[in-house]
Amino acid sequence: MDIPSTSGQSYKGDSYEPTGTSQVMVFYPTWQEFKDFPGYIKKIEQAGAHFSCGIAKIVPPKEFNPRPKRGTDYSDVDNYVIKEPVKETIDGAQGIYVKSNKVFKKQLSVKEFRKFALSSTYKNPKPNLEGAELERLYWRSICKGEPIYGADTEGSIYEKDVHEWNMAQLGTILDDTKNSGVDIKGVTSVYLYFGMWKTTFPWHAEDMDLYSINYLHFGEPKYWYAISSESANRFERLMQQTFPDESQHCRSFLRHKNFIVSPTILRSHNIPYGTMIQRPNEFIITFPHGYHMGFNSGYNCAESTNFASDRWIDYGKNAHICRCRPDSVEIDMRPYMMKYRPKHFDAWFNYWYAEKRIVLKGRNAKRNHLQIAADAEDSMPETTKRRKDSSSPLRQDATTIHPATIKESPKKGDKSTARKKLANKGLVGLWASSAVNLYAERCWNEKRALEAPHCAICQYFQPVQQLVFTKSVPESSQRLISFMCFAKDPLRMPKIPDPNEDSLLTCDSCAVTVHRNCYALMESDNNIWLCQRCSKRSPELIRGTTCHLCELRGGAFMRCVSGRESSWVHVICAILSRRTSFDDPATRLMASYQPPPKHGYPNEDGVTLSADYMDALGVEHEVAKYECELCGRLRESLIKCAACEGSREPVYVHATCGRVGKMFVERREYPLVAVLVCDKHENYFDSDEETSEISPGEEVVVSLNSEGKVERGFVMQKFENEYAMLDFCDGSFSKNTPFEDIVTCECVKCDRRYHQSGARIRVRWTDSELYDAYYRGAIICTEYWVRLHSSPKSPPIILARSDIFTHREMLPEQLKNRLENTEKNDSL
Numbered sequence: 160m161d162i163p164s165t166s167g168q169s170y171k172g173d174s175y176e177p178t179g180t181s182q183v184m185v186f187y188p189t190w191q192e193f194k195d196f197p198g199y200i201k202k203i204e205q206a207g208a209h210f211s212c213g214i215a216k217i218v219p220p221k222e223f224n225p226r227p228k229r230g231t232d233y234s235d236v237d238n239y240v241i242k243e244p245v246k247e248t249i250d251g252a253q254g255i256y257v258k259s260n261k262v263f264k265k266q267l268s269v270k271e272f273r274k275f276a277l278s279s280t281y282k283n284p285k286p287n288l289e290g291a292e293l294e295r296l297y298w299r300s301i302c303k304g305e306p307i308y309g310a311d312t313e314g315s316i317y318e319k320d321v322h323e324w325n326m327a328q329l330g331t332i333l334d335d336t337k338n339s340g341v342d343i344k345g346v347t348s349v350y351l352y353f354g355m356w357k358t359t360f361p362w363h364a365e366d367m368d369l370y371s372i373n374y375l376h377f378g379e380p381k382y383w384y385a386i387s388s389e390s391a392n393r394f395e396r397l398m399q400q401t402f403p404d405e406s407q408h409c410r411s412f413l414r415h416k417n418f419i420v421s422p423t424i425l426r427s428h429n430i431p432y433g434t435m436i437q438r439p440n441e442f443i444i445t446f447p448h449g450y451h452m453g454f455n456s457g458y459n460c461a462e463s464t465n466f467a468s469d470r471w472i473d474y475g476k477n478a479h480i481c482r483c484r485p486d487s488v489e490i491d492m493r494p495y496m497m498k499y500r501p502k503h504f505d506a507w508f509n510y511w512y513a514e515k516r517i518v519l520k521g522r523n524a525k526r527n528h529l530q531i532a533a534d535a536e537d538s539m540p541e542t543t544k545r546r547k548d549s550s551s552p553l554r555q556d557a558t559t560i561h562p563a564t565i566k567e568s569p570k571k572g573d574k575s576t577a578r579k580k581l582a583n584k585g586l587v588g589l590w591a592s593s594a595v596n597l598y599a600e601r602c603w604n605e606k607r608a609l610e611a612p613h614c615a616i617c618q619y620f621q622p623v624q625q626l627v628f629t630k631s632v633p634e635s636s637q638r639l640i641s642f643m644c645f646a647k648d649p650l651r652m653p654k655i656p657d658p659n660e661d662s663l664l665t666c667d668s669c670a671v672t673v674h675r676n677c678y679a680l681m682e683s684d685n686n687i688w689l690c691q692r693c694s695k696r697s698p699e700l701i702r703g704t705t706c707h708l709c710e711l712r713g714g715a716f717m718r719c720v721s722g723r724e725s726s727w728v729h730v731i732c733a734i735l736s737r738r739t740s741f742d743d744p745a746t747r748l749m750a751s752y753q754p755p756p757k758h759g760y761p762n763e764d765g766v767t768l769s770a771d772y773m774d775a776l777g778v779e780h781e782v783a784k785y786e787c788e789l790c791g792r793l794r795e796s797l798i799k800c801a802a803c804e805g806s807r808e809p810v811y812v813h814a815t816c817g818r819v820g821k822m823f824v825e826r827r828e829y830p831l832v833a834v835l836v837c838d839k840h841e842n843y844f845d846s847d848e849e850t851s852e853i854s855p856g857e858e859v860v861v862s863l864n865s866e867g868k869v870e871r872g873f874v875m876q877k878f879e880n881e882y883a884m885l886d887f888c889d890g891s892f893s894k895n896t897p898f899e900d901i902v903t904c905e906c907v908k909c910d911r912r913y914h915q916s917g918a919r920i921r922v923r924w925t926d927s928e929l930y931d932a933y934y935r936g937a938i939i940c941t942e943y944w945v946r947l948h949s950s951p952k953s954p955p956i957i958l959a960r961s962d963i964f965t966h967r968e969m970l971p972e973q974l975k976n977r978l979e980n981t982e983k984n985d986s987l
Contacts, residue, residue, distance in 0.1 A: 178291050179434040180426065183216060183385060184208045190220045194322075196329050200370070200444065200468060210723065212433035213385035213449025217442040219324070225317045225374070233377050236316055236460065237270035241309035241353060244272065249302050249359065254421035255401055256301060258361050263307050269353060269460075272309050276355035276458035281306055283356040283379070283457045290436070294382065297357060297454055298421055309353030310360075311345060315462060316376060324442070326372060326464040332499070333369070333467035336490060346465045346488055354381070354455030361419045362398070362452040364391065366488035368474040369465040371445045373437070378459025381437040384422065388448040388474075389724045389754070390430055396705050397428050399592035406592055410792075411481040419452060428703045429725070447474040472499050473757035476507065477784035479793065506779045509807060586819065589712050591705040592792075601670045603713040608672035612636040613663055615715040616677040619731045619814070619824040620833075622917030625907040635662045638674050640826065644734045644833050645744035647772055653745035668693035668701075673715050678730065679747045691748075692716040692727065707752060708732040708739070709813035710792050721752040728752065734833050735798050735814045735824065737773045738781050740766035755782035755795055771830040775890075776804055780811055788837070789816040801827070801834035802886060810837040823917045825933050827888045836886065836917075840935055853877065853943060853965060860964045861945055862974055863956075869977040874963075875944040875955050883914075884935040885922065893932075895940050895959065896922060902929060913937060 208215040245260035399406040588599030620639040661674040803809035944955040
């Protein structure tokens, strides 16, 4: 493959100089390379085209001609009919605009359209301008006139026997949809676009975040602006803040293709963008989730369609869909996931399409766990269970799923109830998608600073049941986190003391309060201390600061790099994210977030986190979009409840939403380090779940987990005991720990038996060692005295119902084999 040029290099006499802040790469394929369209797209991505910007330009080899029989003669196009061409009106000021369309005529021939385009009313007043001068003319006159756009005209003007880059036969995996008999106009079919001076396509990403290809057949150039997928989230936040009413009405309002912000606005918010001119006989490729807008400099004709690659699937399955317009495009991703992502299909399908079970709260709540311990658990004490889940969703046969437009949306998606959970939590003005309100952020920070331990980071580790409020912020307070929360690996622990008591600092600008050793080491200036967000930054950048990993503002922010994108995160979001590392646990000046694999970005600058840490709670929720159970917003890298591990329906939330929703953040041993626990596991006080009653004298088979044995015996007596339910810091849990084994607790208030839910405690275990754990609640367990046939003279043993099987119950194959081996050995 030829080495690509940058957009700043000229070719064939092209004098265009880009005006953007990032480069649009330009490629010159050989004829041999050009013949393999999917292969060449892969090549340009291997060269980093999608890293650089949201678009790339392809200059075809001299052998290419989409109309070899007619050459440059396009007179036949005059007879094409444009259905419902529209007049464009753009309103706004100071770099912020809204475009609206109204139908000009029911239909118009291309010949008639050309007459309009070349008339004195509609033609470019300064056709000799190019580059930056023409761009300035466009932005100065953007609200003047009502140009006519002949967009979305069905058809192609390629000759049918042309196979190279023919948009009707690109040969990509999007053909799976077309081959199933589904035709989505303009997506799986081809559209023609007839433009004139100043006709505009506003900022948007393609439907379903697909790729697109645009070929300019003839006429005046198109001018493009583009933003890479790496910066797409920050751009979306900016647009939500700029157009808050539209964002509230439709979460995917940018798919309406009505909203425009100028390059000046992008620069002031430090959002990188590229520019490119497209001349006749040139292609523009747009990449998944890459935003782009542009305008036509005069009369021209372009042809376009969408396509897909394997890399797109991870964008398509996460794409936001507009629900407010009848012509919104939605492609069924189930066949693509089953065919190209079989390892991820079950978890993804179960979350989005399986029927959701009712979750019982309060006194009837029960946690899910396997009744039978796995091999690795047989050597554990019998009071310890590991969370697993024996269920898996039934796969649908591939032949029964068609990649058609979905008529019924996935089961998840209606989070009106979830949003109500946070609606009355004093969050007005704090949502990242709403208009910026620095006063609301400062008030939030001041209020939170009065909650012990006062540090905006440590507060997440204080159980909400133990909150203590003060009238003022003290000079120091107890520190609830350790350097391990920043190191995330024992080998990276700083060789300095980990203070239990630490001095407090309050930002003079935003009023956030933090411990000196919980935040970036920032020096004060004339006794005025400013946090990273507020220190030496312009008002526009301070106002535009939002978290890369959650949906709320307020709290302690720190600098973050995501791939090649400079961003910001809450310190607590970085602590809980398993794809985020800290440059130095001792200074904490920068965090590095490793984007999901779909982006293809190498982790060039960040610390390489261990697989044990990154995979401790699974990886699917880190790389796929799920719904926050509390705010209802979709995004990747939500925090998974550690206590739901193995559950068919685990809870996913943003770290900041979790705290507002009164969930727990807890320290654990490596590799868990720090985890979130949802409110489903709060305040247990219940009876243990039973399969059926067992009567005294009944013959049973029992599993002796502590010895790895399976034996026969009979029940002597049934009784009930009350125990404590605990989550241990090593990730295990117990639901039958005697209360007297709890040695110490950090409860603010308790009667030494029933502790506050979420309180950190120390437990003396059966090996006489002390272990750290978190108290969950009390449970009444039904237990049985069982006498084993193998030792009739020994005292009976005490077993839980989950370890006992009657003749009415099917014995798992694993235990059946062990029982047969035991009886075989006894007979010998």
